[in-house]
Amino acid sequence: MIPLRQQEFLDRVVPRIAAEERVTAVALSGSLAHGSPDAFSDVDLVLAVPDEQHAAVMADRLALIASWTDLAVGFTGEHVGEPRLIVTLVGPPVLHVDFTFLPESQFARVVGRLHPLYGADEVLALPPPVLEPAFDAQWIEDRFWVWVHYGATKLARGELFEALDTLAALRSLVLGPLASVRAGAEPRGVRRLESIAPEDAVALRATVAGYDRSEAAEALRASVALYRRWRPSGVTQRAEAEELATAFLHEAIA
Structure with missing residues (x-):
């Protein structure tokens, strides 16, 4: 109504x-x-x-x-x-x-x-064009590790506002859509995720940080861990990029 x-x-x-x-x-x-x-x-x-x-x-x-x-x-x-x-x-x-x-x-x-x-x-009555897929897991995989590296560079520089923006982007562009699809819902960022996928929404709390370097570092680690857990089967994994980006993240945190 x-x-x-x-x-x-x-x-x-x-x-x-x-x-x-x-x-x-x-x-x-x-x-x-x-x-x-x-x-x-x-x-x-x-x-x-x-x-x-x-x-x-x-x-x-x-x-x-x-x-x-x-x-x-x-x-x-x-x-x-x-x-x-x-x-x-x-x-x-x-x-x-x-x-x-x-x-x-x-x-x-x-x-x-x-x-x-x-x-x-x-x-x-008009003939519709061919539909494009609404969700593309490969599109995410091809970008995720670049975004992780980007967030790690901001963390290393002490640019915490930029690091926090990266975390928000990872939730909106990657983790939120993945959680929605896992729940059988249309991927729309993190919109209404608390009701669509309540258990995954609880897990996503670990990716939220305050203006604190150690919190931002742990949130980036949590983002990587959730992505690895929720990454759909069938995508071509960018293993080299994953290894390089996660190694750099650990260096930046250290």
């Missing part, structure tokens, strides 16, 4: 979006689509735009959003690798609302994982 504030926003805004002829479908993503929202949930809207008009709509996005709702501030989503995203605060009442503008061909690819609000049936 969608909380009242978010539902009132949708009731008010979706008809205005539907009146824009260049938007052919609207769907919900995030917790509102996955059935576990609460009063603090963001509203994640995914909009379909004809492929040939996508560039023009991308240029007009902030003006369009301001015409649909009371826009306090908005910015593009390059910080999360998604330039088609506009992150906003709207209100009053204040809400965090994400608007992602996709070409129809790409919307058709993902609409099965969304909750359609308007027009999706028409867009579904």
Whole structure:
């Protein structure tokens, strides 16, 4: 069930979006689509735009959003690798609302994982592109030991803020997704990991450190140990990189 504030926003805004002829479908993503929202949930809207008009709509996005709702501030989503995203605060009442503008061909690819609000049936009639895998264990293995080495260099230099950021990245990009997949859930960083995989979430506490060199060192060691324990079978292990990175980590700690 969608909380009242978010539902009132949708009731008010979706008809205005539907009146824009260049938007052919609207769907919900995030917790509102996955059935576990609460009063603090963001509203994640995914909009379909004809492929040939996508560039023009991308240029007009902030003006369009301001015409649909009371826009306090908005910015593009390059910080999360998604330039088609506009992150906003709207209100009053204040809400965090994400608007992602996709070409129809790409919307058709993902609409099965969304909750359609308007027009999706028409867009579904388009032939979808070939789906890419949502989780790639080899992608993780090919990068993990470089990231461990990077964290160890920050630890050795005494750059503890950088080391702590590396630990957070390892949880978000590697350990959280692995724990989610182990529990049969979609990998989404560490989102809702406490309820998705409670036992693994307890184990993940060992990778959290305060601003303390010895704590950060133990957290890096724990990250390596958890990855080795949770690494899926079937990946091509980068044994040489693993040996070099872990040896360097032990040297940095010493």
